[in-house]
Amino acid sequence: xxxxxxxxxxxxxxxxxxxxxxxxxxxxxxxxxxxxxxxxxxxxxxxxxxxxxxxxxxxxxxxxxxxxxxxxxxxxxxxxxxxxxxxxxxxxxxxxxxxxxxxxxxxxxxxxxxxxxxxxxxxxxxxxxxxxxxxxxxxxxxxxxxxxxxxxxxxxxxxxxxxxxxxxxxxxxxxxxxxxxxxxxxxxxxxxxxxxxxxxxxxxxxxxxxxxxxxxxxxxxxxxxxxxxxxxxxxxxxxxxxxxxxxxxxxxxxxxxxxxxxxxxxxxxxxxxxxxxxxxxxxxxxxxxxxxxxxxxxxxxxxxxxxxxxxxxxxxxxxxxxxxxxxxxxxxxxxxxxxxxxxxxxxxxxxxxxxxxxxxxxxxxxxxxxxxxxxxxxxxxxxxxxxxxxxxxxxxxx
Amino acid sequence: xxxxxxxxxxxxxxxxxxxxxxxxxxxxxxxxxxxxxxxxxxxxxxxxxxxxxxxxxxxxxxxxxxxxxxxxxxxxxxxxxxxxxxxxxxxxxxxxxxxxxxxxxxxxxxxxxxxxxxxxxxxxxxxxxxxxxxxxxxxxxxxxxxxxxxxxxxxxxxxxxxxxxxxxx
Numbered sequence: 001x002x003x004x005x006x007x008x009x010x011x012x013x014x015x016x017x018x019x020x021x022x023x024x025x026x027x028x029x030x031x032x033x034x035x036x037x038x039x040x041x042x043x044x045x046x047x048x049x050x051x052x053x054x055x056x057x058x059x060x061x062x063x064x065x066x067x068x069x070x071x072x073x074x075x076x077x078x079x080x081x082x083x084x085x086x087x088x089x090x091x092x093x094x095x096x097x098x099x100x101x102x103x104x105x106x107x108x109x110x111x112x113x114x115x116x117x118x119x120x121x122x123x124x125x126x127x128x129x130x131x132x133x134x135x136x137x138x139x140x141x142x143x144x145x146x147x148x149x150x151x152x153x154x155x156x157x158x159x160x161x162x163x164x165x166x167x168x169x170x171x172x173x174x175x176x177x178x179x180x181x182x183x184x185x186x187x188x189x190x191x192x193x194x195x196x197x198x199x200x201x202x203x204x205x206x207x208x209x210x211x212x213x214x215x216x217x218x219x220x221x222x223x224x225x226x227x228x229x230x231x232x233x234x235x236x237x238x239x240x241x242x243x244x245x246x247x248x249x250x251x252x253x254x255x256x257x258x259x260x261x262x263x264x265x266x267x268x269x270x271x272x273x274x275x276x277x278x279x280x281x282x283x284x285x286x287x288x289x290x291x292x293x294x295x296x297x298x299x300x301x302x303x304x305x306x307x308x309x310x311x312x313x314x315x316x317x318x319x320x321x322x323x324x325x326x327x328x329x330x331x332x333x334x335x336x337x338x339x340x341x342x343x344x345x346x347x348x349x350x351x352x353x354x355x356x357x358x359x360x361x362x363x364x365x366x367x368x369x370x371x372x373x374x375x376x377x378x379x380x381x382x383x384x385x386x387x388x389x390x391x392x393x394x395x396x397x398x
Numbered sequence: 399x400x401x402x403x404x405x406x407x408x409x410x411x412x413x414x415x416x417x418x419x420x421x422x423x424x425x426x427x428x429x430x431x432x433x434x435x436x437x438x439x440x441x442x443x444x445x446x447x448x449x450x451x452x453x454x455x456x457x458x459x460x461x462x463x464x465x466x467x468x469x470x471x472x473x474x475x476x477x478x479x480x481x482x483x484x485x486x487x488x489x490x491x492x493x494x495x496x497x498x499x500x501x502x503x504x505x506x507x508x509x510x511x512x513x514x515x516x517x518x519x520x521x522x523x524x525x526x527x528x529x530x531x532x533x534x535x536x537x538x539x540x541x542x543x544x545x546x547x548x549x550x551x552x553x554x555x556x557x558x559x560x561x562x563x564x565x566x567x
Binding site for chain 2: 087153155162319
């Protein structure tokens with residue numbers, strides 16, 4: 001406890017946390033000047049400062065670690081908040097085949113690379129998750145920045161993000177259960193328990209979401225923020241203690257909220273999320289051993305090149321299914337290239353595994369390349385004047 | 399008040415998860431237009447590129463107040479008048495507004511001379527002349543060019559009255 005500690009300890013902790021926050025502020029400022037999201041910069045800063053020992057953090061280490069964990073929960077919570085259950089259902093219904101193509105095309109390169117590198121199956125599966133999930137944060141920002149929200153291929157892009165999020169709700173608890181490990185029978189049991197728990201929370205979220213929203217909806221912003229924060233951490237903690245990933249619990253709480261509570265919670269929690277999630281990204285690369293980086297660079301670059309191609313193909317297919325023309329399909333494909341926050345969340349799950357250190361280094365490099373490259377590539381794709389005979393639009397777009 | 403059939407194009411609704419809803423329709427000019435309504439109430443007016451029909455060639459973002467200003471300019475008030483008229487059809491009785499067309503025989507003649515109630519079954523309950531209402535006009539009230547006649551009666555009777563006053567039939 002900071003307050004109970006000696007005043008010199010408290011002073012040191014304040015200075016460390018303050019320095020950390022200011023550092024993040026500067027990076028975020030640079031990022032918005034460059035017109036990009038701050039995640040790659042946070043990761044880069046963590047890599048630079050973590051390994052070189054330029055910023056030694058002692059006293060506040062525990063605090064920062066916990067803050068990073070809370071950052072993950074809030075990231076997933078706001079993700080769940082972003083989409084209503086109706087949007088999830090509609091997205092799944094209309095673009096399920098695209099979601100399937102997305103998973104197969106994009107997870108496979110990661111899994112195969114992990115196995116080729118001689119990793120165990122579990123870290124390879126985690127690498128598959130890293131290469132699979134696009135960054136909904138970067139992509140929705142890019143869509144807005146490039147003025148593409150009204151474009152006709154955009155619904156298929158957004159629906160793919162929705163499906164990926166839902167897939168995460170199944171993927172995360174399963175790998176979390178697998179990480180716990182044990183004999184085959186034990187593993188199967190934990191996976192079944194994990195999925196059952198998710199199912200129960202999901203059903204409860206959909207059934208009692210309205211009541212929960214009404215219960216949390218307080219007059220004052222303060223009460224609403226504290227209520228939402230409390231419920232999110234409580235459910236996440238409960239899920240974690242049942243060996244289900246706490247992040248999924250937070251995601252489902254976000255999903256459950258609706259209406260006015262949802263809108264206000266989004267506005268109130270977003271700043272809090274930015275504080276904690278920034279810490280998470282910085283700390284993720286802080287823990288990476290710089291000696292792992294040179295060996296990760298080559299596979300990460302190859303994987304990134306493959307990942308750019310497979311995501312472009314995915315978007316090409318998804319937009320084509322809804323009758324978009326060549327230009328639209330190219331835009332949809334390239335905008336999906338960016339991987340970000342969730343790839344890091346997945347890689348962080350495997351930090352304690354045998355090949356966890358390599359997984360972390362590879363994932364960080366991979367995310368750096370695709371998160372920075374993705375928005376640039378899609379901006380460039382816009383300039384390619386393809387004027388091929390266009391296909392007729394499918395009559396039912398919704 | 400000519401042309402009471404309001405031709406509304408088919409508007410397609412496309413949901414954008416996490417963003418809002420896009421309403422699009424094909425304009426008579428062949429252009430494709432859409433309005434994107436964000437969850438937060440912002441609106442975007444989009445027109446699609448003719449060469450690349452998936453992309454927007456112009457995007458105008460409107461705040462809530464901007465949208466109201468624009469809808470006022472586009473004549474939303476006329477539309478609401480039409481709607482109000484339709485809603486006044488209660489128990490088979492409707493109210494309508496009919497403008498005396500210039501050069502019609504009705505202009506310059508009194509209400510009793512026109513024998514409107516006898517001919518059609520609709521009653522003139524008020525006349526709006528140069529913006530000022532004349533409620534319950536006498537039978538010898540003379541109608542003039544540009545008067546707006548407020549009439550009550552069954553819809554079919556009002557249609558017949560419209561034929562007499564507006565189209566000089």
